[in-house]
Amino acid sequence: MDGVCRNSFGLLNVSMFHAYTCSLCFTYLFPRANIHAERNNSKESSIDTKSPEYICDSLGEHDCSRWKECCKAAEQCCQHQLKTAVSSPESNLCPRTWDGLRCFDDTAAGDTVMLSCPHYIKYGNMQGNVEKYCTENGTWALHPVTGKEWTNYSGCVDIQSMSGGAYAEVSANTFSLLLLVPAVAIFLAFRQLRGQQRIQLHVCLFLSFILTSILNLIWEVVVHRDRIQNRSEESFMFRQQNSCKLINILGRYARATTFFWMFCEGLFLHRLLVHAFRNPRNIRPYLLIGWIGPSVPIFIYSMMRWKFANDLCWVQNAGGFEWILYTPNLLSIVINLIFLMGILRILLTQLHQHPNEPSNYRRAIKATFMLVPLFGLQLFLVIYRPGSSQWLNIYEIASKIIIGSQGGVIALVICYFNGEVIACLKNTLRKLEIFKSKRHSLVTNYTVVSQRFRDNDTVVREKTEMCEMENIMLTETKNNVNGNI
Known part of the structure; x- marks a missing residue:
């Protein structure tokens, strides 16, 4: 041997x-x-594999x-x-x-x-x-x-950990959907809210997160969970490869729109501060950036994948091609971080000018708390993927929770904790209570009036009957007198 x-x-x-x-x-x-290589039509081309x-x-x-x-x-x-x-x-x-x-x-x-x-x-x-x-x-x-x-x-193959990651993904995205959909409905229901450009940007951001959550849920249920539960040859990933690629690329587009709309939120707020709170004429440029902008890197990435890395469902890492999508997303977060630093600088300047006003400190803390999820800065927590398997499972679950629940957290901060929204809801509830009280009063008055009418009818009826009885008695008396005569 x-x-x-x-x-x-x-x-x-x-x-x-x-x-x-x-x-x-x-x-x-x-x-x-x-293994990809440039091949000539001739059979003489050789490759050093x-x-x-x-x-x-x-x-x-x-x-x-x-x-x-x-x-x-x-x-x-x-x-x-x-x-x-x-x-x-x-x-x-x-x-x-x-x-x-x-x-x-x-x-x-x-x-x-x-x-x-x-x-x-x-x-x-x-x-x-x-x-x-x-x-x-x-x-x-x-x-x-x-x-x-x-x-x-x-x-x-750690099926339990993979299933745990899938459950975390589904739970986080369901949490976001349950908060985002009513938030959009609230913004669109009140005229004083939906007419504001700031609220219109919020609605677009929420819609991008809704689209992302829906596609993430479709991926987890149709592709990922199916691949865990079934043999590879019987899974959706292998049987419907083109459909799987379509779901994958749509999910990447939806995810990219969230980054672009977070950038639009930061840009809008930055312009307000720079131009002394003067609103722009319209938000059409923001609509182009938020919805059309992500389609450019997605299209380029799809073409590169199709030609050079056309593997199964496009789930394998494509190396340098992945940076076609990573670069604009990372730039959006970095620019938003610069915007946040500028906003905090302005707030800190006000604190130095009015150091004895506690409200300024509360405003600074509130602004930081609100803008961190709005600008996507919490994603820095999961930007590094550990190579050690000891922490990899924890990282996967934590990243799915942080990323999947981002839309829900933003909905809480921007909508449900918003004083203007709370005031609109209170006014609506107050109007409903007034309407109910008026309706109850009308019903009560109607009942009283109806009862009075019924009582009057009874009295009239009794009087009529008494008159009739008196007439009958008089008639009988006359008849008896005539008969005696």
Whole structure:
């Protein structure tokens, strides 16, 4: 066995083993990825597919690092096999091997080897274990469908954590919808509110969050949860790839509109301060920025994905292409941070001019509390994604809650805690109470009048009956007198 190493497909010399196992790493880690290259129509064009730089051109930086770590682990496995003494054929041991992701030593028949999950598996559970069974006849267990050597990696997929993230996503977006939809209805119901340009911008921002929450819920229910509960070949992601890509890209557009509208909110408030609270003539430029602006990077990203990274449902990280969407979103948050600093500077200047007025301190705290979620600055809390699996699950759940509930928090601050909105609602309730009291008074008066009419009718009826009785008695008396005569 000198000079050869074993993988799940048999014995190979060292150089062939390295090339073959590296290709297996790529296949297992990125089952739906494509290696892209410029090809001429002639069949003579050749590509150096052994170059790591060539492979990494089709992957993001993080995925490239994962692939290289897998290749390095395979190389170390081969070195370990070469240094370990060869067991005799009569020992009835399952042979040492590389299964494509993990290295296994010689194992006694009937034993099950348990190893920790490799860290380069995407979304893997690092606390889980890989299991490989050596049968009684000294051969590795075979997969019941493919008939090839098989390793059980189900313990490396943390279904519970993935389900927890899905529940967090659904709960946060449902919370936002339950607050955003009534908030829009309130803004549109009162004429004194919907006529203000500031409120019109708020409505557009709320609509962008409503659209985002709806598409997030569709993604979680139709795509994500379906993929967790069903086999890959039976899932919506595999069966309806074009529909899945459409849902994905619409969700990204909706998410981008929230960033653009948060920028519009910051720009509008900044202009008010700079121009001494003089409102602009109309909000058409803001409408173009908020709704049309995001479509430009989304269109460019879609074209790049379609041509260069057209993988399954576009869920894999596309490397540098992702910055087509990340850049305008990040710029929106950074510019809003600059706007917030300018607003706080003005408030602090007022505090220095009137240091003995507590109301100024309350105004500064209130403005900060209101503008942080409105400008999306809380997203800085989840801007860094940890690489350690120990904190990754906590990060995923926390980021889904913070991002998904942002619309609901903004609705609370801008609508439900707004003194002007509260005053409008109180006036409406007061009018309803007055209307009810008037209606009750009218009903009561009507009842009294009706009762009086009924009482009068009774009196008249009784008087009429008495008159009739008197007439009858007089008539009978006259008849009796005449008869006696």
